[in-house]
Amino acid sequence: MKAAYFMQHGGPEVMRYGDVPDPVAGAGEVLVDIHAASVNGADWKVRAGSYRKLPCFPYVPGRDFSGVIGSVGAGVEDFKPGDPVFGVCEVTQEGAYAEKIAIKSELVARKPQGLSHEACAAVALIGLTALVSIEDTLALKPGETILIQGGAGGVAGFAIQVAKHIGARVVTTTSAANVDYVRALGADQVIDYNAQDFTRIVSGCDAVFETVGGEVAQRSFAVLRPGGRAAFIASGNAVPVSPRADVTALRPNVARDRPHLERIAYLVERGAVRVPEMKLYPLSQAAAAHALSQGRHLRGKLVFQVR
Numbered sequence: 001m002k003a004a005y006f007m008q009h010g011g012p013e014v015m016r017y018g019d020v021p022d023p024v025a026g027a028g029e030v031l032v033d034i035h036a037a038s039v040n041g042a043d044w045k046v047r048a049g050s051y052r053k054l055p056c057f058p059y060v061p062g063r064d065f066s067g068v069i070g071s072v073g074a075g076v077e078d079f080k081p082g083d084p085v086f087g088v089c090e091v092t093q094e095g096a097y098a099e100k101i102a103i104k105s106e107l108v109a110r111k112p113q114g115l116s117h118e119a120c121a122a123v124a125l126i127g128l129t130a131l132v133s134i135e136d137t138l139a140l141k142p143g144e145t146i147l148i149q150g151g152a153g154g155v156a157g158f159a160i161q162v163a164k165h166i167g168a169r170v171v172t173t174t175s176a177a178n179v180d181y182v183r184a185l186g187a188d189q190v191i192d193y194n195a196q197d198f199t200r201i202v203s204g205c206d207a208v209f210e211t212v213g214g215e216v217a218q219r220s221f222a223v224l225r226p227g228g229r230a231a232f233i234a235s236g237n238a239v240p241v242s243p244r245a246d247v248t249a250l251r252p253n254v255a256r257d258r259p260h261l262e263r264i265a266y267l268v269e270r271g272a273v274r275v276p277e278m279k280l281y282p283l284s285q286a287a288a289a290h291a292l293s294q295g296r297h298l299r300g301k302l303v304f305q306v307r
């Protein structure tokens with residue numbers, strides 16, 4: 001099959017497009033003919049070698065996808081060949097930048113009929129991360145105020161909409177170019193981080209969802225009310241050390257499972273969350289897509305049209 005892969009760690013230029021061995025569905029797995037896959041913020045870190053030790057090369061990255069079941073392994077009874085599905089890989093598995101993937105059946109869900117494969121690939125991992133962070137980890141409640149850092153990004157853009165669906169008040173940070181975009185997602189208050197220091201404008205928040213990392217993460221504690229909580233996804237597996245004893249720092253445990261995928265489908269189908277702005281690429285242009293992602297100023301999502 002064709003895939004985008006790399007043979008060594010390095011910059012975006014190490015991405016290659018070519019033939020790799022076809023996967024085979026093992027027991028409990030489905031083989032999915034991928035129609036679309038998305039680029040996530042972690043992908044370029046994996047390629048650069050800053051994430052974790054990789055098992056072997058060629059290495060095919062990619063954590064979420066949408067496609068059609070091609071075959072099923074022994075013991076799989078909930079899907080059959082021809083079923084349209086979308087899914088997210090386990091933390092230890094990647095391989096979605098490809099024409100096929102073999103994956104545990106519990107990590108895929110039925111693709112909503114009214115959504116394109118590109119849209120489903122775009123929302124899978126960002127939706128799962130946003131739901132686990134906002135609903136499961138922060139347990140955001142109606143009427144609460146949340147600061148969401150980096151509102152124009154994939155995860156944060158989904159999170160803004162989930163928070164509004166819950167009935168919370170949303171403050172978010174972005175550059176001037178994306179102010180209208182995050183307002184359209186539902187943000188109540190938008191801070192242009194190049195023009196204003198968020199710590200001087202926001203205070204007394206019940207919660208923070210931090211997706212930017214670095215000093216933005218460290219400074220985010222300042223906006224919380226006593227007893228407030230903050231969730232961090234851009235600071236590796238650890239959370240920044242809080243300078244305050246009266247707030248809680250949390251690292252969402254992004255469980256990959258079918259119930260979360262079904263909740264994404266439910267929210268998007270009902271219009272509670274809309275699909276992010278998408279930039280479409282062929283798999284053969286993975287290097288260009290990675291360069292854009294690595295620039296850290298992408299609005300919405302990069303999606304590969306695989307077939």
Ligand SMILES: NC(=O)c1ccc[n+]([C@@H]2O[C@H](COP(=O)([O-])OP(=O)(O)OC[C@H]3O[C@@H](n4cnc5c(N)ncnc54)[C@H](OP(=O)(O)O)[C@@H]3O)[C@@H](O)[C@H]2O)c1
Nearest residue numbers: 041042129150152153154155174175178233234254297298
């Ligand atoms: N499972 C997990 O825990 C998990 C899952 C997914 C992602 N992540 C991590 O979460 C982070 C975000 O991922 P993503 O895919 O959503 O990223 P992304 O889509 O690449 O986000 C980039 C966004 O960050 C914004 N941004 C950059 N610097 C900023 C700043 N100083 N203040 C506010 N916004 C800023 C940019 O907006 P402007 O152009 O307007 O600056 C851009 O829209 C990554 O570090 C990723 O590795 C973790």
